[in-house]
Amino acid sequence: xxxxxxxxxHIKLGAKMVDFxxxxxxxxxxxxxxxxxxxxxxxGLFDVSHMGEIFVTGSDALNYLQNLVPQDVAKLVxxxxxxxxxxxxxxxxxxxxxxxxxxxxxxxxxxxxxxINADYEWMIxxxxxxxxxxxxKSDVYSMVALQGPKAADILDSIGIxxxxxxxxxxxxxxxxxxxxxxxxxxxYTGEDGFEIIIRNEKVSELWELILxxxxxxxxxxxxxxxxxxxxxxxxxxxxGNELNENTSPVEAGLSWSIDKDKKQDYIGxxxxxxxxxxxxxxKLIAFKMLDRAIARHEYPIYSNNEExxxxxxxCIAPFLGQNIGLGYIKADKNLKINDTIQxxxxxxxxxxxxxxxxxxxxxxxxx
Amino acid sequence: xxxxDNILCSKSHEYVxxxxxxxxxxxxxFAIEQLGDIVFVELPQVGEKYAKGExxxxxxxxxxASEIYMPVSGEVxxxxxxxxxxxxxxxxxxxxxxxxxxxxxxxxxxDSSDLLNYDTYKKEVE
Numbered sequence: 001x002x003x004x005x006x007x008x009x010h011i012k013l014g015a016k017m018v019d020f021x022x023x024x025x026x027x028x029x030x031x032x033x034x035x036x037x038x039x040x041x042x043x044g045l046f047d048v049s050h051m052g053e054i055f056v057t058g059s060d061a062l063n064y065l066q067n068l069v070p071q072d073v074a075k076l077v078x079x080x081x082x083x084x085x086x087x088x089x090x091x092x093x094x095x096x097x098x099x100x101x102x103x104x105x106x107x108x109x110x111x112x113x114x115x116i117n118a119d120y121e122w123m124i125x126x127x128x129x130x131x132x133x134x135x136x137k138s139d140v141y142s143m144v145a146l147q148g149p150k151a152a153d154i155l156d157s158i159g160i161x162x163x164x165x166x167x168x169x170x171x172x173x174x175x176x177x178x179x180x181x182x183x184x185x186x187x188y189t190g191e192d193g194f195e196i197i198i199r200n201e202k203v204s205e206l207w208e209l210i211l212x213x214x215x216x217x218x219x220x221x222x223x224x225x226x227x228x229x230x231x232x233x234x235x236x237x238x239x240g241n242e243l244n245e246n247t248s249p250v251e252a253g254l255s256w257s258i259d260k261d262k263k264q265d266y267i268g269x270x271x272x273x274x275x276x277x278x279x280x281x282x283k284l285i286a287f288k289m290l291d292r293a294i295a296r297h298e299y300p301i302y303s304n305n306e307e308x309x310x311x312x313x314x315c316i317a318p319f320l321g322q323n324i325g326l327g328y329i330k331a332d333k334n335l336k337i338n339d340t341i342q343x344x345x346x347x348x349x350x351x352x353x354x355x356x357x358x359x360x361x362x363x364x365x366x367x
Numbered sequence: 368x369x370x371x372d373n374i375l376c377s378k379s380h381e382y383v384x385x386x387x388x389x390x391x392x393x394x395x396x397f398a399i400e401q402l403g404d405i406v407f408v409e410l411p412q413v414g415e416k417y418a419k420g421e422x423x424x425x426x427x428x429x430x431x432a433s434e435i436y437m438p439v440s441g442e443v444x445x446x447x448x449x450x451x452x453x454x455x456x457x458x459x460x461x462x463x464x465x466x467x468x469x470x471x472x473x474x475x476x477x478d479s480s481d482l483l484n485y486d487t488y489k490k491e492v493e
Contacts, residue, residue, distance in 0.1 A: 027403075027430070031403065031458075032404050032428075032429040225429060229429060292407075294427050296431070315429060315430075316406045346409075346425065
């Protein structure tokens with residue numbers, strides 16, 4: 001199994017380690033619920049070094065990226081971040097990712113750990129005659145996420161002063177620990193926070209520094225267990241659960257991210273535009289359990305005694321104190337927010353209510 | 368945690384020990400530790416009968432749902448109702464509060480022959 005450069009730090013902190021996409025990662029240090037609530041109330045530090053960093057440069061970099069995603073990459077000003085999906089010919093999602101525009105027409109793509117190799121092959125395969133250089137630097141860089149309402153204070157106290165910190169959905173380059181690092185104000189928790197990209201050799205030092213300077217702010221290291229409950233409580237999709245190669249961004253409830261007026265062609269455009277215009281067969285919903293039970297990945301969803309879909313993610317939402325989930329249902333059932341559905345759990349049906357995807361209101365958002 | 372001297376454990380991490388005429392069944396401290404925060408426990412009804420190896424309940428942590436198997440056959444005579452209301456009590460690791468059900472068991476000696484004493488169990492799992 002692959003180890004991140006923070007492996008020894010996790011062991012020293014007494015983390016419980018698990019296999020995640022071939023990586024030996026911390027699932028929790030103390031308790032998932034405690035870690036989850038600490039990110040909502042204070043701050044948490046995550047090792048997300050398993051994620052991939054791919055750089056795109058060259059005179060055709062923009063046109064090349066425009067062909068890969070339904071978002072309009074041209075609207076990116078320097079230092080701006082954009083949430084995107086690589087779409088396939090069938091409209092399905094090859095991966096979801098962030099594209100950051102750096103200085104001098106360089107683009108940084110941050111992709112899911114489980115998709116690094118597939119994405120890189122996809123990018124090479126679709127590079128055609130474009131004048132681009134595609135560099136997979138995932139083995140060079142590590143990444144940590146500092147998230148929570150105290151994240152900006154903690155970043156300030158390690159030397160990145162508040163007035164110099166990136167604004168929400170921006171990235172900037174800094175010098176820290178005698179290194180060139182990237183800090184973006186993005187995350188996967190529904191909180192204000194940062195993601196910091198640094199060379200492997202320096203990440204352990206950075207990790208220790210943040211935990212030390214974060215002590216007055218009650219920072220905690222956070223495992224993948226709470227990373228999952230935090231993203232689900234913020235109704236954010238996870239590749240492999242909500243997103244996959246046979247599900248389009250429209251079906252996945254990501255239409256908000258698509259630039260409908262984008263002029264350029266991109267892979268899967270016909271199908272996606274058609275879905276936007278004429279509708280879809282399945283759609284992603286959010287729900288909360290009304291009965292005392294927890295919905296889990298793959299459990300069937302029912303309405304009027306008919307199976308109409310399945311759960312993609314479900315858990316107890318520690319901050320809300322409710323059991324929540326996401327799932328796909330047939331779109332033609334015309335079910336809407338506040339309607340009751342049932343989840344089949346161990347051969348029994350339990351009531352749930354369709355809710356908006358704002359499980360938590362945009363909580364503690366940065367500036 | 369202090370455990371009873373006479374407890375026997377299954378390889379699927381249930382324990383059983385005799386208490387008067389009945390047998391107490393629960394999950395080992397190792398299992399609870401592995402599961403992490405317990406958020407839901409589903410137990411059978413009093414009067415239900417289960418064979419050794421049958422699923423009699425479910426325990427859910429934040430991450431996943433796990434089934435619980437009968438370490439011996441028997442008829443349920445009492446359930447720990449406190450746990451269905453407050454499943455997090457299991458994480459407090461107090462042995463006396465961790466039992467799930469009590470059963471009447473006619474064939475305990477036969478059923479328990481492949482169960483491990485606590486020390487042997489601990490060595491096997493660690």
